Amino acid sequence: MKATGPIGTLLFCGIGDLPYVSSGGCPMQEHKLFFKIWSYFISLLVPILLIGYIVYVNVDRLMNKDVSDRLQANLTASVSNIDVNLEMVRTTHNNLMINDIVQQYLKPHSLQTAQDKINVPSIIRTIAANRSTLSSFIDTVFLYSDVEKVYTADGVVDFETFFNKFYAFDQFPEAYWRDRLSQDSIFEILPPTEVRLEGGGRRTVIPEVTTQYVNGHLITSVTTIPARSVLRALTGNSIYESTAYVVTDADRSIMMRSDQWTEEQLEELKTKLEREGEPDQLQTTIDGEKMLVTRLISPSFGWHYFSVTPVDAFNYESSGILTMIVWICVALIVIGIVFSLIFSLRLYNPIRNIRSILQNEPHPDARRDNSRGRGEFGEINQRIYELMDEKLDITERLRHISNDRVERYFLDLVNGSPWQDEDGxxxxxxxxxFVEGKYLCCCFMFQFRDRFYHEIAEADRVMILEKLKVVLWGIMRRHVNCYMVECEHNLYVCMVNLRTEGDRAGLDEALKTIRLTFEYDMVYCDLLIGIGNVYPDTTSLAASYSEAITALDKMRSRPDSSVVDAAELNIGQVYYYSFLDETKIVNALKIGEPDLLRKEIETIVETNRSRGVSYSHLGALLAAVYQTGYRYLTERKQDVFRFxxxxxxxxxxQKTVLPTEWQERTEELYAFFDRIIEATAVKPERRSSSVVALISEYIALHYAKDLHLEMIADEIGLSPKYVSKLFKETTGSSITDxxxxxRMEKAKELLLETDLKVGEIAEMTGIASRTTFLRVFKKYEGISPMDYRNAHGRRDDGEK
Structure with missing residues (x-):
């Protein structure tokens, strides 16, 4: 296509520094770059449209805000008026109950005297006078003190007739009002209900009930407020005729609504308010129509008032502004097109010269791309793109190397192997x-159910598992500065940097978001979250990680919780494994009792658990118990790797163990000890002799102490019942005997070889009482200690 005539040439080629034109005119294909530059300049006019749109949106928003403020103020005034009337109803209600006539004459019908019956009209007049005080806001007032008569402003009516014919409540039958006489309550507002009147009419009312003692009898006073009175107070002051109103109680149950609202519209409004958190103002769509919803809570009665106004009721005000903005934008765009044409012409010639230079370079990629018709800018920028691609490739490789290094650092840190390279x-x-603040660890453990493996395809499962870390980390770092690593399969550890005091609240919010995110996935898995304690530096992250893992384990005793904070637990950072504990394990190995050995190990572990020992130190405890077996084999010159x-x-x-590994680790430890017992166990008779020898040796060494069966059993690591039975069966004598x-054998030696008094000998043989010593000695020797000494030629040192 060619431009015809000088005007066409000027339009395509411009005025002034024209691009090179061949003798045949100015072909568009040759100067494609010029039109591309011009299109770029024209694209800069788009912000004019955006600015116009933004101006319109902001003006519209300000106008909407003004309308919202006016609607809010209008609703506030209406609700205040309603609250004033309700307060007056309450005051009138209370005045009626404390009125002298009511206090003096209102009694159960069966207790009324003739004089009381004469004064019944006074009660009726009193009720009527109280009702007339707020006749425009009250439907009826009635009192009753028994289930026989009801006192109203119009007279006295039989109880059953009143509640079944004259004023029958749909929601509260006659039996309900009978029960009210047994409940002492002060000014209770009941839910709205329809009442059937004697003439067949119906109306919706809100009953307000008080039951209290008068003259020693419970009297129930009821005031009913027509729902239409409340709605009339709202609509009477409405700014827009199309505004509808909805009133709910504190439990979000609908009390009254404008007539034009259907049940479906109410449900849609309720759903959207709950989803948005029930804001004070909300613009939403209900039944296909845009609505502005304003909410106000009554400070006196807790009712929720909603005004719902169609946006179309006030939207016409912004139409004129939109028209003006459109014309301004059109004028600016026309001016912009003219100036962009001029600027494009001034830029084109220098760029064309650069392109010509690059086309002359012998670069094979440039020639190849040019042959494919990449376009004018492709010839200019090809070399630059190559350099950028190389840079991106290098940057990506460096990022992967850096991420691997950071993950390795944190994994070593939480496993108790910090780096020695301080600069790195x-x-x-x-x-x-992570340059300042405090630090803690959060552990996230996924426990997948069978449904996850049966109902989800393998490819989808792999994708889910790959993305879990990305999802968790993405949520966490929106709230706190953190770094996340996958420590074990389905166990993710997040190191959190708390820079400010507010970051802890951010962490709680992140954990709440994570729980909500995975809430609907709980049919496939359980997500357990453990939080470690806060520490001042990163070197203590291993301790925080250990506490977080311990917190995960504590969830077994707290099944109702998915998050456990170590700060709520008493976690110890040292395990308890005494020489006595080790002796018990060695003794169990010696006598070859695997059940006893398991029981001792379980007792040691549970003792540490009850003291709040952290999970990493429980792992160290298992390693220490294993070392006991290792030393036992070494002392017997056995090769450990046989077992x-x-x-x-x-x-x-290993001194670290995860909750998911605990069962497997303990079973391997038990299997290790079982193999030792199987290989080193003695025959039953030799085993019995070994135990009896241990007991006899212990008695011979400690007879001077306050010795008894339980102490001996505890020292050698066996149960008292087992020790007593085995010793008796083997020796024919009890341990006590x-x-x-x-003791008596030692006492006889001391009587013959020393001049000690009898009381001193008793103490040296473990018998604190001299009388007991004399009795026991005579039991076994048939004579007293002094007679024994005298009979064997020792001098009498006197019994004192």
């Missing part, structure tokens, strides 16, 4: 923004 550690902390493979040995010596005989 500082650079990592600076790169991820545990190298892989098992490495696992059992053996202790006494041993």
């Amino acid at each position: 550690e500082s650079r990592i902390m600076a790169d991820i923004g 545990a493979t190298e892989k098992q040995h490495q696992k059992l010596t 053996t202790i006494s005989r041993t």
Whole structure:
């Protein structure tokens, strides 16, 4: 296509520094770059449209805000008026109950005297006078003190007739009003209900009930407020005729509404308010129509008032502004097109010269791209794109290397193996923004149910597992500065940097968001979250991680909780494993009792658990118990690797353990000890002799103490019942008898070889009472200690 004539040439080529024109005119294909530049300039006019749109939106928003403020103020005034009337109803209600005539003459019908019956008209006049005070806001007032008569402003009516014929409540039958006489209550507002009147009419009323003692009898006073009175107070002051009103109680139950609202519209409004958190103002769509909803809560009665106004009722005000903005934008665009044409002409020639230079360079990629018709700018920028691609590739490789290094650092840190390279550690902390504040660990553990593996395809499962870390980390770092690593399969550890006091609230909000995010996935998995304590530096993250893992384990005792904070727990950072505990395990190995050995280990573990020992230190405890078995084998010159493979040995010596690994780790430990007992166990008779020898040796060494069966059993790591039975069956004598005989043998030696008094000998043989010593000695020897000494040639040192 060619431009015809000088005007066409000027339009395509411009005025002044024209691009090169061949003798045949100015072909568009040759100067495609010029038109591209011009289109770029014209695209800069788009902000004019955006600015016009923004101006319109802001003006419209301000006008909507003004309307919203006026609607809010109008609703506030109406609600205040309603509250004043309701307060007056309450005051009138209370005045009626304390009125002298009511106090003096209102009694149950069966207790009324003739004089009381004469004064009944006074009660009726009193009710009528109270009703007339707020006749425009009250439907009726009635009192009753029994189930026989009801007193109204129009007279006295039989109880059943009144509630079944004259004023029958749909929601509250006659039985309900009978029960009210047994409930002492002060000014209770009941839900709205329809009443059937004697003439067949119906109306919706709000009953207000008070039951209290008068003259020693419970009297119920009821005032009913027509729902139309409340709605009339709202609509009477409405700014827009199309505004509808809805009133709910504190439990969000609808009390009254404008007539034009259907049940479906109310449900839609209720759903959208709940979804948005019930704001004071909300613009939404109901039944296909845009609505402005304003809410106000009554400070006196807790009712929720909603005004719902169609946006079309006030939207016409912004139409004139939109017209003016459109014309301004059109004028600016025309001016912009003219100036963009001029600027495009001035830029085109220099760019064309640069293109010509680059076309002359012998670069194969440039020639190849040009042959494919990449366009004018492709010839100019090809080399630049190549450099950018190389830079992006290098940057991506460096990012992966950096991420792997940071993950390795944190994994080593939480596993108790911090780096020794302080400079490298500082650079990592600076790169991820961990430069100040406090630190803690959060652990996220997913426990997948069978449904996850049966109902979800394998490819989808793999994708889900790959994205879990991304989802968790994405939510966390929107609220706090953090770094997340996958420590074990389905266990994610998040290191959190709390820079300010407010960051802790941000962390709580992040955890709340995570729970809500995975709430609907709980049919497939359980998400457990453990939070460690806060520490002043990153070197303590291992302790925080240990506490977080312990918190996960504590969820077994708190099944109603998905988040446990270590700050709420008493977690110890040292395990308890005494020489006595080790002795019990060794004794169980010696006597070859696997059940006893398991019981001792379980007792040691539960003791540590009850003291709040952290999970990582429980792992160290298992490693210490394993070392006891290791030393036991070493002392007997046994090869440890006969009883545990190298892989098992490495696992059992690890000082860290996860809750998911605990069962497997303990079972491997038990299997290790079972193999030791199986290989080193003695025959039953030799086992019995070994235990009896231990007991006899202990008695011989400790007879001077306050010795008894339970102490001996505890010292050798066996149950008292087992020790007593085994010793009796093997020796034919009880442990108590053996202790006494041993003491008497020692006493006889001291009587013959020393000049000690009888009381001193008693103390040295473990018998604190001299009388008991004399009795026991005579039981076993047949004579007293002094007679025994005299009979064997010792001098009498006197019994004192």
